[in-house]
Amino acid sequence: MSLFPAYGAGRTSAAGSAKQTTKPGEEEPSTGGNWKKNESYIKKHVNIATQGPESDSSSSTEDSEDEADKRKQDDVTKTKNVHRGKTLEFDSSDGFYVDKVGNSSYRNIKTLKKPARPRYKTRMKRLGDGKYNPHDFSRAHSKFSLKRSRYVREKLIADAPSEDEVSRLQEQLIRTKVLVQQEPEVLDHWLQLHRLLNLNLDKANRLAVAEQQIHSLETAMEHHPSNQQILRLYTHVANATYQANEVARRFEKMLKRNPFQYTLWSNLIMITQGDMACCNVSAVLRIYEYSMRRMHVGHNDEITRRFIIKETDVIMLKLFHNCLLFLRQSGHTNWMFALIRLSMELNFPYLTFECLQAHAGREKALIGFEEVVLRSGMPMPEIWTRVEQLRQAYCFLPLKDKLASSTNVFKNKMNAERYFCSDKLVPYVHALKSQNNRLHLVLVVVQLMKLPLIRSASLADKLNPCIEDFGESEAIEMLFAAIVDRHSYAVASLQYQFDAAMIDLAREMSVTPSYMPHLVGHKLYADTVSNMLLKCVEVFIGEESKRRLLLILYLRFQKLLIVLHKSMGKLTKKFFKDKRTRMRKLINLTENRNVISFYTEQALCEIEAKHYRLGFSIISRIITKKSEESSCISCVDTMHLYLVCAELHIHRGRISKAIGILVSLCLEKHAGVKQTTVYSKEQVLKGLRNAEKMVRAELKSLDTQPAEMSLEEYFQPNKLLILLRAICLIEVLNNRRHKEARMWLNDLQNNEFGPEAVKDSERKRFLREQIMEIQMLHLRLSFLVFGEVEFYTGFKKIKLHELLENGLEEFPRNMVFLQLWASLKSIMWHKQRSRLIRTKAGIASLAHLVVAIHNRFGIVDTNDKFSKEATRKMVCNRLVSIVETFLPTNLDRLDVEEEHYRILRRNSIYWRLYMIALSKTNASFRRSKEVLIMAMDECPWDKSLLMEGAKVLPVKLASLQDLMTEKEIRIFAMPEEVDVLRGF
16 A cells, blocks of 8 residues: 555555566666655665676776776775665555664764763662672662661561571470470460461471461460460461361361350351351351350350350340441341340330331432432433432331331332341340440440440450451441540640541541431431430439430530531531530430539530630539539539630630639639639649649549449549649649659659559559540640640650650550541651551551541642642552552561551451542552452452442442342342333
């Protein structure tokens, strides 16, 4: 085909015409078909033997002969230097010219100037060769390749032990085997044996080593049947060695001998629940049914009576919590709320929880929203996803009986799954054996309704232990615990920006049903949670402390709703007026009228809504009323009210008023809130001395109190902590150079509440954690008031971030510590990142790491579109990098990250964050599909994960729907039904 067909006059030459040669001396006919042959490009063949005589015969003079000889020699020289390349194999049929011989002149650029010339080092000469090592350069000696560095492709190879070291370890192994036979009751011998066997000194295969370890651990469990450390080692080795069915068989055999081990039960459940081939709702619930029935039976023979566990309610509540969590994650919210209602009515038979029953009038708005979606003209995958989310947001409550089907809302057959007969519910609900565990049951239920109530690590260990054995909650709303119960209002202004970033993350990751204001149906769910809390108040009519606790939780939940609406710009006057009216009616009841803590929470609700005048008015009215009754402050709730009032004045910048209120608190005398009371230095010093005297009295009384704390004590104000906080606030505001309070807190942390003293005392451990929070408040307030980063002399002059690191190391699940560390901007990013990665707090540490990225790198000018887009991509790339840090595909993964991955892999938030970040970075379809498959292998039961996969990969919607049906995951809107409804 010709490159320019117009010149060919419509004719095409033969394919081999370019290869035909002409005779010497003949000329090419100048026809239109030979226009392509330009003679200037034809390389003429030079025959030296025949051309010489022709040039001699043509010369007539001697001068012309000399010139001809010179030309001949030049032609011969040029002919010898000509590169005889391969004949070009192309003709007129080629539509373009093929350059088959490279031009070497383009390979070297001699004119490139120095500023544009890249600088190469000798050690980087061969970048692709890892073994290249000129001048004895080693990566191990590079400052970029230290052991802690994250930027090394190859791990440093540890030196192999010498023969003497191996022989010494083998002798130690032999001695340890003898010791475990002679002294089997010593736990350290068994742990030492497990460690030595793991070294594989005999160079055996991995299976043989694992079987030796399992045999030694099984023998150790015969002598230590309830030791959690040995049980965890056994489960880790068994899961890494055998297949799922073999591990399940071994666990079942062990549970027959010792049925009171929550660790074994949770691992047995996760073998089925976490396996892609075995997981379905019915199979998992059968194990829950068997386990809870076994706990209800308790000690039924002489073999089980020898175990330490005497009360099975604690294990029963843990299994009940996990069962409800599994139902919620698999989409069976109707089933979950039906079990909650039956459990509450079984343990509190004199009450009926009608608040957990569906009503047709509340779900009428669903029909209108569905019609809007069905008529929108969107693609079918998007329509099904939105209809499913709408029904999930409105139809989460069960129907009590089939009489309700007479209403128009419940006429369709799809609502048959919302009816639950007793045969379907009774196997999973059992009455508690002890009345003392009823509050524990209520808090478990309230927590499963996504109410964030766990702020301290001590309370988390009591309510939700063993997060490494079982998946955590997928409710992102649990991060709001530090907002519901703020650490201190004196430094609240430092956290507002971080709170906004946290709420933005929750807005993106929340799943219906939820009370998040941006979701459709949030009002219905918020009313359900509020009514449930008020109903639980009636449970403890005769127990005042527990009744007050549940009312405080209700008021804090209303405060959380106000904060969320304000942050999202949806706080209207009508909404807040309705909340204020309900709280006033509740507090004005006869049984609540004299409880000061209720008025404190009401005032804080006004403060969160930026109604400072009304908030201070409530506080001043209560203080005036109490001062008329008595001149002394004797109630702990009143002391807490004074402390909150002082912190609010600090928040508003009224330092003198705050000092006056704090000194009155230390002197135990009422003060006028409206008039500023000015105290002299002598009076301030007298107040501090009186406060120190009361603190010493409280420390002495600790020895008479039980070591174990009741659940309600975690939520009540503590007199010792109030006094310590007041002393620190006075020192910062009045005389910041005074160091007595700092040294005193340090002495408390080292002596009365030292690491050794709190091991056997739950109460002292909780107080140690709270004193650490007071120390951090001390440093942050110094920075807020004076603009300086104060050194803490009591802690060897360490700064705030070092104090926070110590706190996170000891109390990793403390929400205040996590929030403070994630909000720091004065430290290097790699330090902030590595500390959160090493913190063993599960999904909470990862979520705070994500919020830290948005808070630190995601703040840009909204008017600059270019910077906004670049920042968004940078944040998404950082998110992808962080998530991939924990994956097994990361060759540089550390042991801490590998251990953390065991917890994260069972949580759908981890995988959803990964998929969302990939979708924002425009990742390929293949990569997104691989991540989705990896996520489904780890969490095959989680509906929110599959719904996120449908958003990221809409082409896989049909396959995901089939998977939901196979795993018996709840589907509210069948695809066929939505297709039919769209046609109307």
